[in-house]
Amino acid sequence: MSPSSPGETAPRPPRLELRNVTVERGGRPVVRDVTIPVPAGEVTALLGANGAGKSSLVLAVGGVLKPRAGSVSLDGTELAGKRPERIRAAGIAIVPEGRRLLPDLSVDDNIKVATYALSKQAAAEGRARAFELFPRLGERLNVSARLLSGGEQQMVVLAQALVSQPRFILIDELSLGLAPVVVNQLIPVIRRVAADGAGVLLIEQFATVALALATGAHVMEGGALRYSGTAAELKARPELLHSAYLLRGADVEATAVLDGSMAEALGEADTGQ
Ligand SMILES: Nc1ncnc2c1ncn2[C@@H]1O[C@H](COP(=O)(O)OP(=O)(O)OP(=O)(O)O)[C@@H](O)[C@H]1O
Numbered sequence: 001m002s003p004s005s006p007g008e009t010a011p012r013p014p015r016l017e018l019r020n021v022t023v024e025r026g027g028r029p030v031v032r033d034v035t036i037p038v039p040a041g042e043v044t045a046l047l048g049a050n051g052a053g054k055s056s057l058v059l060a061v062g063g064v065l066k067p068r069a070g071s072v073s074l075d076g077t078e079l080a081g082k083r084p085e086r087i088r089a090a091g092i093a094i095v096p097e098g099r100r101l102l103p104d105l106s107v108d109d110n111i112k113v114a115t116y117a118l119s120k121q122a123a124a125e126g127r128a129r130a131f132e133l134f135p136r137l138g139e140r141l142n143v144s145a146r147l148l149s150g151g152e153q154q155m156v157v158l159a160q161a162l163v164s165q166p167r168f169i170l171i172d173e174l175s176l177g178l179a180p181v182v183v184n185q186l187i188p189v190i191r192r193v194a195a196d197g198a199g200v201l202l203i204e205q206f207a208t209v210a211l212a213l214a215t216g217a218h219v220m221e222g223g224a225l226r227y228s229g230t231a232a233e234l235k236a237r238p239e240l241l242h243s244a245y246l247l248r249g250a251d252v253e254a255t256a257v258l259d260g261s262m263a264e265a266l267g268e269a270d271t272g273q
């Protein structure tokens with residue numbers, strides 16, 4: 001209520017800032033001058049057609065690709081070009097597109113693998129948190145990853161990233177290849193992760209899902225940003241999504257199916273608080 005007195009610096013909420021990031025692959029820029037703020041405690045949607053550069057951006061933030069130019073800063077610490085372990089230790093987790101599990105290892109061991117760099121206590125806390133978010137995995141602890149459904153596998157992939165209790169998490173394709181009923185189980189988890197304070201950058205093929213969860217939204221096309229603003233405004237201007245080839249015939253149908261049951265998923269998340 002009371003404004004801070006002069007000279008007193010108000011605590012600023014942590015923010016992951018991607019500024020003017022350019023990434024080259026195969027000798028050509030595939031991400032060009034992209035600026036995206038990722039605030040803590042919110043979901044930020046990143047949309048764009050195939051080949052727009054979304055995955056390349058995520059890999060650059062995670063240290064897998066080295067940005068050609070630009071800045072990736074977390075609380076004023078510059079992380080662009082640092083090694084993946086350093087970026088993870090700073091509190092940024094990435095879920096790369098199409099990540100695979102170790103098929104012969106159990107759910108438990110796949111999650112343990114992701115805790116190797118953590119202290120014993122942090123690993124125990126992270127595991128408890130992962131199983132709290134995905135109670136289903138607690139029931140499947142000793143099952144080989146190869147025997148899991150697609151949805152369960154995606155839960156393990158997300159749990160592997162969340163086990164380090166990251167302050168920021170970048171998820172590249174939450175629902176690719178998953179049935180709507182499974183997507184609806186993941187929606188409340190993403191909401192909860194953000195509500196509990198983490199900043200989430202969400203890449204999601206179903207624009208409707210991403211925009212229902214997100215506060216801020218960005219659309220990439222041909223490596224560059226085409227829209228940056230609020231998710232609410234983007235929802236109200238579907239022509240922007242159409243022109244970026246984000247809503248096509250099949251997608252529109254799938255999204256419509258998803259919409260009905262999604263209201264339920266979102267409603268459950270609301271009353272669960
Ligand atoms: N290993 C690679 N070497 C060279 N170019 C690549 C490589 N991987 C991707 N690209 C190119 O980089 C550009 C951006 O691809 P990227 O995978 O980042 O897009 P995307 O937005 O994630 O697409 P999608 O929605 O299909 O996942 C594309 O033109 C792609 O062909």
Ligand SMILES: [Mg+2]
Pocket residue numbers: 054055056097172
């Ligand atoms: Mg991609």
